Amino acid sequence: MIKIGLIREGKTPPDTRVALTPTQCADVLQFYSGQIEIVAEPSVTRCFPDAEYIKAGVNMQDNLEDCDVIFGIKEVKIEHLIPNKIFFFFSHTKKKQPYNQPLMHALIEKKVRMIDYEALTYEDGARILGFGVFAGVVGAHNGLMTYGKKTRMFSLIPAHACKDMDEMLKQYRYVKLPPVKIAVTGSGRVTAGILEIMHHWDIESVEPEDFLVKEYDYPVYTLLKGAALYENKNTGAYSRDDFHHNPEQYQCKFLPFTKAADILMNGIYWDKSIPRLFEKSDVANPEFRIKIMADITCDEDGSVPINLGSSTIADPVYGIDRNTIEKVAPFQNDKDIIDVMAVDNLPNELPRDASEHFGEHIIKYILPELLKEKSDILDRATICKDGKLTTPFEYLSDYAYPVK
Template sequence: MTELHLWLRHEVRTTERRTPIVPSDARGLVENGVTLTVEESPQRIFPVEQYEAAGCRVVPAGSWISAPTDAVILGLKELPDEPAELRHRHIFFGHAYKRQPSAAALLGRFTAGKGALFDLEYLVNDTGRRLAAFGFWAGYLGAALAVLQHRGRLAAPLTPTDKDALDATLRPVAGDEEFTALVIGALGRSGRGARVALRTAGVEPTSWDLEETHDLDRPALLAHDVMVNAVLATTPVPPFLRDVDLDTPARRLRTLCDVTCDVGSPLNVLPVYDRTTDWEEPARRLREEPPLDLIAIDNLPSLLPKESSTDFSAALLPQLLDFEVGGAWGRCLDRFHQACRELGLEPGA
């Protein structure tokens, strides 16, 4: 492997406390000859001193902009708006390949600077299965917040916690009414996490996957009290919910959590809302009578930053040790090139 220089950047989103590489795995990279530069970050769940002790070089937050051109910039969520031209290779979740409203602007920055995006969502094996994902924890947190909202115990603003503390709030207490819950996409990572959280809350969910959504029984969907959408659509499918469904008099559905958050994309299976919710306002009322509340937070696993980061890092570590070998990373780069050309952009990397 050509000597690899990874540059772990600070996340600009103030509620993003996760990291794609935890200190113990950073040590593994360093011991295998990878140069690892780590930016200081006031919110990252692991203090920068732990990375320094693992053999990493520490630099100020945001200094990746002036990093050597051969450095590979590693992060999770969105980049700052500047610089306008991105000249490095970046690894993060770009959310730009499903014709989202911001896709052209982001990919245009890469083509202008002749950089490249290795989107972690498209880091897959030869059968298309993602090699590193936060899906389980996204589903777990999504279902957990839906339970708390439905039971009137969701407090805002949200704050990061640990699994033991969260589970304690999920368990039913005297006076809690029974309710029904539906998980769509139940067999995937996110769906599995959602089912585990609901069972912790004392609820055995109805589980739907491809077979049940192929010929959707919408009245049966609306007959549940809580619904968690964990479907990651890759091709257009008929929506699971439409505005007209929300106004159906027989609707029993009261709490809706969209783990996938494909708002603005043609692949969105829940085109009944136009903006996500966040840690300050985790739930938003979509209908008043009868009430229907929406939870659609696009960085749910950051509410359990230590657990979710540790799992993700363990999966990503072997992929980083094989960076530039081809295979999964080559497929990642091909998908970037395809996305650029679909928008009429000519990739430079």
């Protein structure tokens, strides 16, 4: 019998998402009767109230010491780590994030087996689960909400003020979009979420070559990924594997789209070795047409170089003066101001839907692995165990081991 504990999120402000919803817990308890037990720490901030868990047959426990496995979402507070237990959460330690070094030291000292959701991958490295789809959904919604507000054409209720995604989508019925042109970038979960919103609005998809030269009398989007976005500097070719391994040998082909699109919805994977979509200096060009950037990828000074830092769910958009690259008030119907949406915790705007989606993947892909004697998937995603880093994560040694 495996006893699973759902931890109370400890960050401030607290994350309201959870790894398994009450209904999912009830299903799991029934399906895995005699094999899996689930308890939860009481929480006043979780998006599903304690009463719903109790009704689903999940006992509330103030202390998770008797659990075998603990599921959280965000970084667990050091004082909440229980020695020698298995913890699942998004640790944000894989890139040696300095702010999580004390947490990493504590995981080692307390001999916790830490399994990072982000490291749960198939053999080829593709990720098994994540909240990206909801980041794309909410980010695209925010992008269009910003367009409506900036142009004074329509207004939308923000996702976080809606009961759930259904309520958010229902608003679209009453709004007819003008012939706006949207460039969508990326190929992963975030982009899948953006495309879901494009479909809900019935926005027509067009080929990149047509998007560059044509105007339409209805709203359109074009999807830019892979060979449509990058080319090898020497050969002009694109190979996915080669690009992933040698991104510095590639250049980005996005610049012409800055002159053809009204809105950018950015969902690419990006790190410092990957070329940016454009440079800061490009935005002052009078031909630069994009007026709204929903930077869902959201790296400060990253693929969208006029991302001047993350914004918040409460205040999601800032303006950027095209000439000075300084922050100004958003939603001004002014051709010299580009509005940037740079919220970095978008799935939190729809926590119930996002948790449900995440929980479905936990049930389908992770619970069966937990019940196995040995799981390659869980082994690959284990960053540390028994007070040591696992072999694939030894590159974290200078970061993870406390200096004696």
